[in-house]
Amino acid sequence: GQSLEQPSEVTAVEGAIVQINCTYQTSGFYGLSWYQQHDGGAPTFLSYNALDGLEETGRFSSFLSRSDSYGYLLLQELQMKDSASYFCAVRDPSSGNTGKLIFGQGTTLQVKP
Amino acid sequence: KAGVTQTPRYLIKTRGQQVTLSCSPISGHRSVSWYQQTPGQGLQFLFEYFSETQRNKGNFPGRFSGRQFSNSRSEMNVSTLELGDSALYLCASTQERGSRETQYFGPGTRLLVL
Numbered sequence: 001g002q003s004l005e006q007p008s009e010v011t012a013v014e015g016a017i018v019q020i021n022c023t024y025q026t027s028g029f030y031g032l033s034w035y036q037q038h039d040g041g042a043p044t045f046l047s048y049n050a051l052d053g054l055e056e057t058g059r060f061s062s063f064l065s066r067s068d069s070y071g072y073l074l075l076q077e078l079q080m081k082d083s084a085s086y087f088c089a090v091r092d093p094s095s096g097n098t099g100k101l102i103f104g105q106g107t108t109l110q111v112k113p
Numbered sequence: 114k115a116g117v118t119q120t121p122r123y124l125i126k127t128r129g130q131q132v133t134l135s136c137s138p139i140s141g142h143r144s145v146s147w148y149q150q151t152p153g154q155g156l157q158f159l160f161e162y163f164s165e166t167q168r169n170k171g172n173f174p175g176r177f178s179g180r181q182f183s184n185s186r187s188e189m190n191v192s193t194l195e196l197g198d199s200a201l202y203l204c205a206s207t208q209e210r211g212s213r214e215t216q217y218f219g220p221g222t223r224l225l226v227l
Contacts, residue, residue, distance in 0.1 A: 098144075
């Protein structure tokens with residue numbers, strides 16, 4: 001089956017940098033995406049990596065290494081509003097070119113003053 | 114553009130009842146996926162609809178069903194509710210021309226089964 005593993009909790013202080021890792025095991029692979037979800041809110045798309053390397057979007061960056069089946073989300077200059085859950089996700093390779101996503105269990109990031 | 118909307122936002126039902134949830138995707142998006150989110154199981158895929166056809170189905174019992182209308186709006190139905198069906202039900206819409214990984218989620222319907 002397909003599975004993604006990420007840490008359950010991460011704590012960091014305001015202004016710091018934090019990295020949230022995600023390792024995946026899938027029988028096929030299209031790419032790795034990241035979502036942010038604030039408590040009680042809807043998941044919001046952050047980034048997507050189909051190829052190896054780093055993708056930067058403002059304070060957030062996402063990295064992928066397909067050979068290691070590993071990726072991470074890097075959050076810089078942390079702000080209190082970054083306190084949220086972060087999910088990595090992959091498209092189910094058995095479902096072809098459709099929108100069936102498999103999500104990791106999520107990492108709860110707590111930013112402290 | 115308006116985002117994904119879901120109704121109702123909150124719902125309380127009792128065991129054995131049935132429930133219907135509604136989702137309106139972003140205008141122009143024809144793919145709608147449904148997910149169940151619980152603290153224990155996380156985000157789990159229920160099903161996906163495209164052009165009124167179910168394109169994918171997750172590992173949920175037959176009590177969970179859905180449909181999509183010609184205007185891309187989608188409904189999901191849960192019959193014979195069980196306590197374990199208490200969850201946040203999220204729908205997401207996707208553009209067909211683009212990354213399937215970029216999904217736009219609605220605010221969800223929080224269902225409590227008593």
